[in-house]
Amino acid sequence: MIDSPDSVQAQPAAAMARPRLLIVDDQPVNIRALHQIFVGDHDVFMATNGSDAIAFCEASQPDLVLLDVVMPELSGLDVCRALKASPATADIPVIFVTSLNDPEEESACWDVGGVDFITKPINAKTTRNRVRAHLTLKYQADMLRQLAWVDGLTGIPNKRQVEARSEEEFRRCRGEELPLAVAVVDIDYFKAFNDTYGHLAGDDCLRSVAQAIQSSLQRAGDFAGRMGGEEFLCIFPGTPLQDAVKLLQRVDAAIRALQLPHVGGIDGQVTVSIGVVSVVPSGDFTMAALVEQADRALYQAKQQGRARIHAGEVAAAGMA
Numbered sequence: 001m002i003d004s005p006d007s008v009q010a011q012p013a014a015a016m017a018r019p020r021l022l023i024v025d026d027q028p029v030n031i032r033a034l035h036q037i038f039v040g041d042h043d044v045f046m047a048t049n050g051s052d053a054i055a056f057c058e059a060s061q062p063d064l065v066l067l068d069v070v071m072p073e074l075s076g077l078d079v080c081r082a083l084k085a086s087p088a089t090a091d092i093p094v095i096f097v098t099s100l101n102d103p104e105e106e107s108a109c110w111d112v113g114g115v116d117f118i119t120k121p122i123n124a125k126t127t128r129n130r131v132r133a134h135l136t137l138k139y140q141a142d143m144l145r146q147l148a149w150v151d152g153l154t155g156i157p158n159k160r161q162v163e164a165r166s167e168e169e170f171r172r173c174r175g176e177e178l179p180l181a182v183a184v185v186d187i188d189y190f191k192a193f194n195d196t197y198g199h200l201a202g203d204d205c206l207r208s209v210a211q212a213i214q215s216s217l218q219r220a221g222d223f224a225g226r227m228g229g230e231e232f233l234c235i236f237p238g239t240p241l242q243d244a245v246k247l248l249q250r251v252d253a254a255i256r257a258l259q260l261p262h263v264g265g266i267d268g269q270v271t272v273s274i275g276v277v278s279v280v281p282s283g284d285f286t287m288a289a290l291v292e293q294a295d296r297a298l299y300q301a302k303q304q305g306r307a308r309i310h311a312g313e314v315a316a317a318g319m320a
């Protein structure tokens with residue numbers, strides 16, 4: 001089962017090459033023993049208390065944590081619980097390193113989300129193999145998540161991810177009575193671009209446009225993805241129509257700034273047409289209907305000459 005994404009972007013596939021381990025123990029002598037086992041082929045980081053461990057995980061996302069159970073202030077159980085509660089750190093596997101020989105304590109380690117145990121005094125070979133097995137599982141889960149949610153060509157969210165997240169935002173905006181703006185961004189005369197410059201150049205163009213769109217969305221909550229072909233969808237939660245148009249002018253400017261030549265295009269360069277609508281979701285109105293209205297607005301932008309933004313009226317729902 002692959003989790004629904006908070007935000008899944010392309011990740012470097014080299015994660016397994018030199019995994020990043022965090023060792024957490026209040027006793028430096030224990031840290032040293034584990035450090036020796038892994039330092040040759042892992043990047044090893046160390047923390048001597050729970051707060052530092054949590055802060056490190058949030059900031060640096062290690063591939064795996066080796067966590068002592070008994071520590072002053074925050075115990076290993078507290079640390080693991082905190083990591084699992086935060087979407088940013090929930091997927092980091094935690095292996096407990098424990099000298100406890102108590103079934104109840106052992107059970108508590110599973111309950112807070114640990115993936116395995118290593119008992120002290122540690123056996124170097126067992127420790128190595130346990131860590132390797134869990135790193136492999138983590139790597140495979142990351143790969144699956146990426147394949148499922150990230151567009152292979154451009155590295156931005158794919159249609160499935162956009163649909164999952166936009167449904168979530170739609171429900172949230174309906175609950176909070178906020179406007180939700182949706183825009184369809186479509187490259188102009190892209191067939192002619194492919195015909196003139198070739199399919200590989202077309203792929204490069206798609207990657208550049210995707211990155212330009214992505215980097216011009218800066219507000220938390222705004223997101224974009226590739227819906228297929230040369231079409232992208234942008235979602236702006238909590239945004240009335242006129243504000244969405246301003247945000248899209250930035251998107252449009254970022255794409256023009258690429259100055260990608262296109263002899264069959266508008267002004268001799270790659271441009272996009274954009275259709276945008278915004279609505280405070282209510283009643284039976286659906287996300288699919290909102291996207292359909294944005295598509296209609298895109299059609300208008302194409303009809304009016306391309307290389308422009310058309311702000312559409314939303315039928316059958318109050319305008320935002």
Ligand SMILES: Nc1nc2c(ncn2[C@@H]2O[C@H](COP(=O)(O)OP(=O)(O)OP(=O)(O)O)[C@@H](O)[C@H]2O)c(=O)[nH]1
Pocket residue numbers: 153186187188189190191192194198199200201202203206228229230302306
């Ligand atoms: N290089 C490349 N081309 C693609 C990809 N996906 C779709 N296309 C091409 O995108 C083109 C889209 O063409 P049309 O739908 O006719 O639209 P257009 O030529 O952009 O015309 P307008 O949208 O009306 O301005 C087709 O030629 C597809 O083959 C892709 O992944 N890579």
